[in-house]
Amino acid sequence: MSRTFIEQLAELKDKLARMSAMVQQLVEKAVESVYTADGVLARATIASDGRINDEEVRIEQQAIGLLALHQPAASDLRLITTVIKINNDLERIADCAVNVAQRVIMLEHIGDYEVPADLKLMGNTVISMLRDTVKAFNLIDESIARHVLRSDDVVDALYHQIVQDMLVLMESEREHAQTNLANIMIGKNLERIADHCTNIAEDVIYIYTGRIVRHLHAV
Amino acid sequence: MSDVSTLPEPSLTGRAMPSVSPMAAAAESKTLPTLIQASGVSVFYGQHEAVKSVSLGIPQNSVCAMIGPSGCGKSTFLRSINRLNDLIPRCRVTGELLIGGHNIYEPGIDMVRLRREVGLVFQKPNPFPKSIYDNVAYGPRLQGITSRNELDALVEDCLKKSAIWEEVKDRLKASALGLSGGQQQRLCIARALATKPKVLLMDEPCSALDPIATSKVEDLIVNLKEQYTIVIVTHNMQQAARVSDMTAFFYMGRLIEFDQTATIFTNPSNKQTEDYITGRFG
Numbered sequence: 131m132s133r134t135f136i137e138q139l140a141e142l143k144d145k146l147a148r149m150s151a152m153v154q155q156l157v158e159k160a161v162e163s164v165y166t167a168d169g170v171l172a173r174a175t176i177a178s179d180g181r182i183n184d185e186e187v188r189i190e191q192q193a194i195g196l197l198a199l200h201q202p203a204a205s206d207l208r209l210i211t212t213v214i215k216i217n218n219d220l221e222r223i224a225d226c227a228v229n230v231a232q233r234v235i236m237l238e239h240i241g242d243y244e245v246p247a248d249l250k251l252m253g254n255t256v257i258s259m260l261r262d263t264v265k266a267f268n269l270i271d272e273s274i275a276r277h278v279l280r281s282d283d284v285v286d287a288l289y290h291q292i293v294q295d296m297l298v299l300m301e302s303e304r305e306h307a308q309t310n311l312a313n314i315m316i317g318k319n320l321e322r323i324a325d326h327c328t329n330i331a332e333d334v335i336y337i338y339t340g341r342i343v344r345h346l347h348a349v
Numbered sequence: 350m351s352d353v354s355t356l357p358e359p360s361l362t363g364r365a366m367p368s369v370s371p372m373a374a375a376a377e378s379k380t381l382p383t384l385i386q387a388s389g390v391s392v393f394y395g396q397h398e399a400v401k402s403v404s405l406g407i408p409q410n411s412v413c414a415m416i417g418p419s420g421c422g423k424s425t426f427l428r429s430i431n432r433l434n435d436l437i438p439r440c441r442v443t444g445e446l447l448i449g450g451h452n453i454y455e456p457g458i459d460m461v462r463l464r465r466e467v468g469l470v471f472q473k474p475n476p477f478p479k480s481i482y483d484n485v486a487y488g489p490r491l492q493g494i495t496s497r498n499e500l501d502a503l504v505e506d507c508l509k510k511s512a513i514w515e516e517v518k519d520r521l522k523a524s525a526l527g528l529s530g531g532q533q534q535r536l537c538i539a540r541a542l543a544t545k546p547k548v549l550l551m552d553e554p555c556s557a558l559d560p561i562a563t564s565k566v567e568d569l570i571v572n573l574k575e576q577y578t579i580v581i582v583t584h585n586m587q588q589a590a591r592v593s594d595m596t597a598f599f600y601m602g603r604l605i606e607f608d609q610t611a612t613i614f615t616n617p618s619n620k621q622t623e624d625y626i627t628g629r630f631g
């Protein structure tokens with residue numbers, strides 16, 4: 131394969147690494163806006179999404195170009211096809227972060243918003259998961275990727291707990307129904323972010339081992 | 350799966366790449382019986398060992414691609430499957446090469462029958478300076494077939510199998526040298542099929558053809574495997590990936606890796622194979 135191809139492949143991987151850093155920052159800002167009920171930060175988070183959408187398109191175009199022009203094989207092929215998938219997952223993660231930020235803006239007029247402890251724990255866990263996911267891709271590290279897969283169970287359990295708690299509260303405190311519903315929706319989007327992280331972690335394992343571990347429960 | 354390399358296998362990132370399950374690959378290839386079985390085959394040109402103790406089993410009715418850099422021994426190994434190397438002075442073959450369970454290097458083997466059963470198509474189309482019809486009928490006539498009807502049917506059948514019948518049926522008596530390169534190559538394949546071989550060897554059959562002719566020959570190869578076992582040497586990685594079921598990677602006379610083509614091109618076990626098919630060396 132030509133030197134140009136190897137350089138372009140490295141450039142593609144760097145671009146995705148930069149994109150993942152941008153998405154990580156966006157999620158951190160969205161979660162922070164929930165913790166602080168900060169509408170200004172939430173709006174800034176939403177405004178950042180446009181750059182991520184543009185970058186997603188650029189990365190996809192470059193990846194398709196490499197496939198069409200160089201017909202890569204083996205680890206190169208695995209990397210490029212996986213970059214296309216991870217790119218898509220990252221963009222969806224950013225969309226979930228925007229959804230979270232939008233809920234914060236809706237809560238602005240309610241005032242005295244307090245984050246439930248489990249939702250805060252969930253937010254911290256998801257941020258940590260996303261950091262590990264980005265690290266797993268940057269280092270193509272299978273063990274970190276498997277750690278991400280295991281973390282998803284914690285996030286799922288927290289989400290179900292939040293839904294249960296909010297339903298109970300909605301029964302007893304009907305006047306706070308909007309806040310409780312917002313908590314469920316924020317939890318739902320955080321849970322979706324965790325799901326996208328597991329997709330990416332599975333793709334990292336594929337790059338490293340060539341084995342598709344999706345839908346296999348033993349991690 | 351057969352991985353005969355003894356070299357260490359650091360990955361591109363400096364770590365060892367784990368290999369896929371050999372059991373999975375073996376299970377897939379077990380669906381077809383082995384027709385060609387090489388065990389410790391070495392080919393020497395004088396003192397030079399061009400092929401070094403190669404062992405592999407090629408399933409019947411499959412296409413096996415041999416890839417590797419120039420001088421790696423793949424064509425030499427291919428030619429040893431119909432003992433064409435015997436024609437080279439000071440060439441010596443050791444080990445055991447079985448086709449359908451019979452060792453073709455056994456003393457007293459019927460060479461005419463072997464070459465009839467193991468056809469060869471060369472890199473450059475080499476039709477005889479005869480008519481299209483006579484090119485295909487040449488082998489059967491040597492075998493003693495004289496009946497006009499029988500020859501007509503055979504010529505038509507072989508030209509149809511070689512996907513060239515529609516293009517030449519109205520000019521069978523015209524010179525084969527007037528055909529285009531791609532047509533000539535398909536005619537050569539028809540000529541090879543006329544002796545009813547079990548195995549078809551192809552030594553870079555598309556390297557002298559344009560993309561359209563290449564595509565026709567590739568389609569033909571895929572169709573022909575229903576009736577024949579095909580071994581093809583190619584420098585074109587995409588061609589190997591497109592047409593073959595199994596791929597053997599040779600390097601410096603050794604068989605480095607032999608596995609399902611899909612595995613070789615997506616997740617090879619060996620670092621040297623990975624480097625070659627991704628264009629890092631060779």
